[in-house]
Amino acid sequence: MFHQPRDPRSPSVPFTFEGQACEATAGQTVAAALMGAGHLTLRESIVSGSPRAAYCMMGVCFECLVEIDGHPNQQACMVLIREGMQIKRQSRPLGE
Amino acid sequence: MNQEQADVVIIGGGVIGASLGYGLTKRQARVIILDREDFRLTASRGNFGLVWVQSKGFGMPRYAQWSQEAAERWPAFSEQLESETGLALSYQQTGGFEMCLGEEEFAQREAFLEQMRQQSLTGTYPCTMMTREAMQERMPRIELGPRVSGGSFCAYDGIVNPLHLLKALHEGFAQQGGEFHPGHTVQTIRPTGRGFQIETETQRYEAAKLVFASGLATTQLAGLVGLQVPVAPQRGQVLVTERTERIFPFATGRIRQNADGSFMLGASHEDVGYDLATTNEVMQEIATHAIEVFPALKQLQLIRSWGALRVLTPDQKPVYVESEACPGAYAVTSHSGVSLASLHSTYLPEWILNGQTQPGFDAFHPRRFDVSPAA
Amino acid sequence: MPSYPEYDYVIIGSGPAGMAAAVTARQQGLSVLVLDEQPAVGGQIYRNLEALESDRPDEFRKLGAEYQTASELVRAFRQSGAEHLRGRSVWQIDPDLTIRHLGLVDSGTTVPSGCRAKRLLIAIGAMERPMPLPGWTLPGVMACTAADVLYKSSGLLPSGQVVLAGSGPLLLLIACRLLDAGVSIGAFLDTNPRGSLLKALPLLPDALKAAGYLTKGAGMLWKLYTSGIPVHSGVDGLEAVGDEQVKKVRFRKEGQWHEVETDLFLLHHGVVPNVQITRQLGCEHRWYEPQRYWEPVLDEWGNTTLDNVAVAGDCGRVCGAAVSELSGHLAALETARALGRLSPTGRDAAAAPFRTQLARQKAVRPFLDALFAPAQPWLVPENEDTVVCRCEEVRVRDLRTVVQHGVQGPDRVKSMIRCGMGPCQARMCGLTVSEVIADERQLSPEDVGYFRIRSPIKPVTLAQLAGLD
Numbered sequence: 045m046f047h048q049p050r051d052p053r054s055p056s057v058p059f060t061f062e063g064q065a066c067e068a069t070a071g072q073t074v075a076a077a078l079m080g081a082g083h084l085t086l087r088e089s090i091v092s093g094s095p096r097a098a099y100c101m102m103g104v105c106f107e108c109l110v111e112i113d114g115h116p117n118q119q120a121c122m123v124l125i126r127e128g129m130q131i132k133r134q135s136r137p138l139g140e
Numbered sequence: 141m142n143q144e145q146a147d148v149v150i151i152g153g154g155v156i157g158a159s160l161g162y163g164l165t166k167r168q169a170r171v172i173i174l175d176r177e178d179f180r181l182t183a184s185r186g187n188f189g190l191v192w193v194q195s196k197g198f199g200m201p202r203y204a205q206w207s208q209e210a211a212e213r214w215p216a217f218s219e220q221l222e223s224e225t226g227l228a229l230s231y232q233q234t235g236g237f238e239m240c241l242g243e244e245e246f247a248q249r250e251a252f253l254e255q256m257r258q259q260s261l262t263g264t265y266p267c268t269m270m271t272r273e274a275m276q277e278r279m280p281r282i283e284l285g286p287r288v289s290g291g292s293f294c295a296y297d298g299i300v301n302p303l304h305l306l307k308a309l310h311e312g313f314a315q316q317g318g319e320f321h322p323g324h325t326v327q328t329i330r331p332t333g334r335g336f337q338i339e340t341e342t343q344r345y346e347a348a349k350l351v352f353a354s355g356l357a358t359t360q361l362a363g364l365v366g367l368q369v370p371v372a373p374q375r376g377q378v379l380v381t382e383r384t385e386r387i388f389p390f391a392t393g394r395i396r397q398n399a400d401g402s403f404m405l406g407a408s409h410e411d412v413g414y415d416l417a418t419t420n421e422v423m424q425e426i427a428t429h430a431i432e433v434f435p436a437l438k439q440l441q442l443i444r445s446w447g448a449l450r451v452l453t454p455d456q457k458p459v460y461v462e463s464e465a466c467p468g469a470y471a472v473t474s475h476s477g478v479s480l481a482s483l484h485s486t487y488l489p490e491w492i493l494n495g496q497t498q499p500g501f502d503a504f505h506p507r508r509f510d511v512s513p514a515a
Numbered sequence: 516m517p518s519y520p521e522y523d524y525v526i527i528g529s530g531p532a533g534m535a536a537a538v539t540a541r542q543q544g545l546s547v548l549v550l551d552e553q554p555a556v557g558g559q560i561y562r563n564l565e566a567l568e569s570d571r572p573d574e575f576r577k578l579g580a581e582y583q584t585a586s587e588l589v590r591a592f593r594q595s596g597a598e599h600l601r602g603r604s605v606w607q608i609d610p611d612l613t614i615r616h617l618g619l620v621d622s623g624t625t626v627p628s629g630c631r632a633k634r635l636l637i638a639i640g641a642m643e644r645p646m647p648l649p650g651w652t653l654p655g656v657m658a659c660t661a662a663d664v665l666y667k668s669s670g671l672l673p674s675g676q677v678v679l680a681g682s683g684p685l686l687l688l689i690a691c692r693l694l695d696a697g698v699s700i701g702a703f704l705d706t707n708p709r710g711s712l713l714k715a716l717p718l719l720p721d722a723l724k725a726a727g728y729l730t731k732g733a734g735m736l737w738k739l740y741t742s743g744i745p746v747h748s749g750v751d752g753l754e755a756v757g758d759e760q761v762k763k764v765r766f767r768k769e770g771q772w773h774e775v776e777t778d779l780f781l782l783h784h785g786v787v788p789n790v791q792i793t794r795q796l797g798c799e800h801r802w803y804e805p806q807r808y809w810e811p812v813l814d815e816w817g818n819t820t821l822d823n824v825a826v827a828g829d830c831g832r833v834c835g836a837a838v839s840e841l842s843g844h845l846a847a848l849e850t851a852r853a854l855g856r857l858s859p860t861g862r863d864a865a866a867a868p869f870r871t872q873l874a875r876q877k878a879v880r881p882f883l884d885a886l887f888a889p890a891q892p893w894l895v896p897e898n899e900d901t902v903v904c905r906c907e908e909v910r911v912r913d914l915r916t917v918v919q920h921g922v923q924g925p926d927r928v929k930s931m932i933r934c935g936m937g938p939c940q941a942r943m944c945g946l947t948v949s950e951v952i953a954d955e956r957q958l959s960p961e962d963v964g965y966f967r968i969r970s971p972i973k974p975v976t977l978a979q980l981a982g983l984d
Contacts, residue, residue: 045655045673045778045779046665046671046672046673046674047671047672047674048669048670048671048672049670049672051570051571051670053570054570054670069669069670071563071566071570071668071669072669072670072671073554073668073669076665076668076669076671077669079665079671080669080671084654084655084760085654085759085760089652089908090383090384090401091906091907091908092908094652094908095653095654095759095760096652096654097655097760098657098661099652099656099657099658099661099905100642100643100657100658100660100661101657101658101660101661101664102559102642102660102661102664103552103553104642104643104789104939104942104943105658105905105939105942105943106906106938106939106942107905109938112620112621115439115620116439117439117441117938117974117976118619118620119619121664122552122553122554122602122604122619123554123602123619123620123621124602124621126621179926179927185930303930303931304931307922307931379977379980380936381977382937382938382974383937400933402936405977417610418969418970419609420607420609420613420615423970423980424980424981424982427977427980427981428981430977431977431978431981431983437977438977438978438983439976439977439978440976440977441938441974441975441976441977442971442974442975442976442977442980443936443938443940443971443974444936444969445969445970445971446969
């Protein structure tokens, strides 16, 4: 869906999504990193279960909510990807 | 000026005025409700939606009994209102808890229940202490915080959607021929011998009977016909969280989960006049309490907060009174307009229309506030 | 009660307005703190500018002359001595200007913190006007600036086919950028109603004062029309179609529906001020009819109706980067006056050159605002199944029904059917809700009003509210 005209000089940033090893480029937001790794749908609507993905990429729409290192409800488009980050799909807020 | 006639004019279209109007029109009275539409001040739009029995009526056993009776009649009241209007109230008699943190609070609560039992007109009080273990068993899907020592439980307590209740009462009122005149502020009231003449900025009304269900405006307005009904505002702040899966099937006085899955958290009791702002200090306290009771709520997101004003009499218990100087004028005030809707739509209309009162009704007279200087 | 550090001037937002205000305020000797929830300075327009300049200089050069000038502003900001906290989300501002903020997850701590301000500047910029249409919640449907953000900040380009739809200079700009980057564009669907140029022409002479802007626009149009991409004008119906993600776009023009396949569907229908903070504070707002949005009531220095609270940049009135920067300088001069560092005449003298430039830069706006006036189908969706409130999935039909039952204003509608009660706190649906209610009641949105916005400004967890990590 999205690709990166990759600059060989840019450091690569390893992270995991749902336990799977992925790679991003330094300076990317978590949302960009996920989309670059081919993960478009990030969560399901709590009302209908319909698939949702990032919409505005600037912190306004609250669609790109993911769990980062155990913190749920993070706007992926606002957080920079860091090495070793563990990203998960939004689980039930109260956890199970 | 235009003149309108009615059997009863009710000043105030909040949940109390609407309950009275609904009950009066059901008894074939021609009723007009006037409302000044000050949405910031109307308690009916900011409350927690509890239909609550426990803790009410300490020092006034008649009120404790009145609250219980109201809750007993609520299920039938809700069903009838829903079927007549086709509107859902989301009422549930879930049973309610008051949570105790630590052993001392448990002991205090236990002592309180014992006092309520002793004061009770019937010798019983429908509220019992529950240990932490027993409580946890009742709510397997949500864990109690380590400091929760237990609490009191009352099977009559419940929750409703207060906005749907207000809407349904108005709908039922209108269906039964009632007229709602919003945007009217009462300027003058004149007893006429046959009843009362009420003037707003644009309209004149003539009614045989007049009822003040005017919330915070009651003191000023009822004073116009010689009624002394002291009320004052008290702020409560409320937090609403994002939706989540439904895991808390009961309610406490400070924590409830709405039908849509969001949690509503309260409560504060602040004397700040007419200030509706929310404050960080109180919001923090409400959040801290909620997390102490249910640690799982920690990660829930707060979406919105608001402040609303309770309408409190000096002892925080209802006032029902007919004017002696101007018979036919009545005042009804209570900060439990939601809980008491089932009685405000039945017993009170009978009192207003044909003077029929329930036993011990006199307990609600505001002369109880008169303090003799010698005493 | 924690003791928070106090500053003369706290600025929320580090786009052109915020940076300019910081630079000028520091020149006047004020202590300045700039808070921004974004990871880097530059706001939306100059996204990731520092990193681009240093790491991707070729692309940086392609962005044009404005970016080089902006780069000077960023340098001046960095050297100004203003304190800057990035990745900080402001969630509550008290009447006494205690500002509570917390760090985002990558900033090391999420424990709430705060500061106190003698004067506050809100420079949080604008956001895309929501463009509700059937299927717009599908993955793969995005606001067009999202594609710009992905490219500038993260170096990502769409892999498959892209369709762009809407109206406004930004849409054109982004189409040209994508073209330059070799992205495959399936169609450009212009929703500007026919005849809008005619309506806007009377305002053109004034607009020519900013001739450079217009030439640039004409150049982009030329590029688009000669690119070979299917360009459709007068589009008045749009639908995004797909199951798990968008697969095609249906569009209607001249009464006929057509289809085009797509992997990414970019929407744009203008840009509106982000009023979330000014509303939470209780500033007065007024309705701006030419672009159909609410803006805070401001004087010529950006002062709001609240003491010591001012606004600069696009969150006051959408005028673009150049005007935003100038308004930032002016707001800072006024703050210096308010704090006794400048006399009114001193302030006016220092402001004079900024005011001249401001008049010139603003000259193009009335023409642009008229040319790109919001079109009805996107303000009040025709298809009643269209989701208005994305968070709570409230549709046009639900809104109309509850209004027909006598519920009149946005807040009361919200309490009945939950529109505006989700995590985005009405950012995405607020304007549309007012428009639909207005349409149903045959009033202007100005008479209907807007949601009452309350704390928290952005959702915080109960743990954060309670002061825990």
